Amino acid sequence: MHETILSRTTLLTLLLAALLAAAPSLRAESPPLGPIPAEAQGPNIDPAAATRAYLNTIPPDAKARSDAYFEGGYWLILWNALLGAALSLLVLFAGWSAKWRDWTERATRFCFFNDSVY
Numbered sequence: 001m002h003e004t005i006l007s008r009t010t011l012l013t014l015l016l017a018a019l020l021a022a023a024p025s026l027r028a029e030s031p032p033l034g035p036i037p038a039e040a041q042g043p044n045i046d047p048a049a050a051t052r053a054y055l056n057t058i059p060p061d062a063k064a065r066s067d068a069y070f071e072g073g074y075w076l077i078l079w080n081a082l083l084g085a086a087l088s089l090l091v092l093f094a095g096w097s098a099k100w101r102d103w104t105e106r107a108t109r110f111c112f113f114n115d116s117v118y
Contacts, residue, residue, distance in 0.1 A: 037053035104117040
């Protein structure tokens with residue numbers, strides 16, 4: 001049994017190391033930055049004007065893709081909350097929560113650990 005645990009740990013460690021080694025090559029290349037707008041140069045710049053000048057340099061199709069990506073995050077948050085609530089209700093009403101609670105009470109010696117194990 002210890003051999004399978006050790007081999008699984010070794011395998012997971014090697015897999016994690018391979019993923020970390022490959023991470024720089026998985027990153028998307030950033031497009032080169034264009035020229036800095038005149039509003040964003042100099043000792044006294046207006047941040048709002050500099051931001052507007054920079055945003056005006058972004059092509060409309062890239063801005064539309066960025067907006068769609070940003071707004072898609074709201075849907076992910078909503079679906080994550082709904083899925084979490086549905087799974088919680090399933091665990092509660094299916095009786096699995098009570099079974100896990102009973103198992104932790106039998107498996108742990110001190111009641112302090114019951115919540116941690118559950």
